[in-house]
Amino acid sequence: MPEGSQEKTEQATPRRLQEARRKGQVAKSADLNGALLLLITALFALLFKDNIITRMQSYFYSYFNNFIKNPQPDYYLVQLLIDFTINIFAVLTPFFILMLLVALGVNIAQVGFMLAPEAIKPKFDKLNPINGLKNMFSGRAMFELVKSLLKITIVGWVVYAAIRGEMANLLAIFHLPPRALLNQVLTIALKVILWGAVVYLGIALLDLIYQRYAFQKQMRMSKQEVKEEYKQTEGDPQIKGWLRRRQRQLLTNLARKEVPQATVVVTNPTHYAVALKYEQPMEAPQVVAKGMDHMARQIREIAKEHQVPIIENVEVARFLYAHVEVGQAIPAEMFQAVAEILAMVYRMKNKGFK
Structure with missing residues (x-):
């Protein structure tokens, strides 16, 4: 097989993507989950920090005040x-x-609702240390390492810059009462954290865009793979072509046998x-006999050859083609329309029409 035919x-195809999804192979960014978790949780904490501080302050005051005023045995601790x-849990x-x-929301937004039992099946080839070393030093692993280092560097620099900008406020907290200090x-x-989460x-x-590009590239197929899949799902094109030719031949033979004996041929035209x-x-x-397009043309030619009206x-032509199979009688609702056509045929014959 030529080498060029194996190029991806x-x-x-939809079938290949579906099989990959069944195995848990989808385009998603794990960083997106972490970034949104960090960002939304930090926003939630920033909005409700006063309520959290009040509840914790009330709890500590109540318990420790009671502990100091009323000495308790050791098991009280x-x-x-x-x-x-x-x-704390509450x-x-x-x-x-x-x-x-x-x-859950981020995962569903990225890949939709997905159950992939095959993804959690144990794969013993992963226990092979040689395969592990190959994966460790593969191009993708090195890319992920560089990406992680770059991510840590950028986020770390942003966090450092944010802390440096708040240095004056940090130095001033030592002169504040406890509640204000904690706040x-x-x-x-x-x-x-918010600054770091936004950058993250x-x-x-960007990682999500890259993961989708890499996944599409990974899922690409060669022309031969597309042909093989088509054969598996739709059947061999050569066999399907032979079946179509055989079907047309049978219909043509039937038409050549039955149309000369027909009373009338109704057309679209x-x-x-x-x-x-x-x-x-x-x-x-x-x-x-009945047919469409090429077969209809053959039926008309046979009818003309044997002087069938x-x-x-x-x-009538459309209804009979769509609803009545060859060898079946016409339905009752078509009696009137077909009777008028037959009456026209008989009048033509009586006038000597050939």
């Missing part, structure tokens, strides 16, 4: 730790729920042709 020059954990529960919803520290920390989000969007036969003691006219009636 063709866009991936364990109970205090348990209560502290429960309260305060942070909205964050956990928000992070879960954001993670100021959280505000500065969240602002720094920009990097993630060019696209459809239906040959009808009616003689005693038949209860209703029958369709003995050809009547143009668009509605």
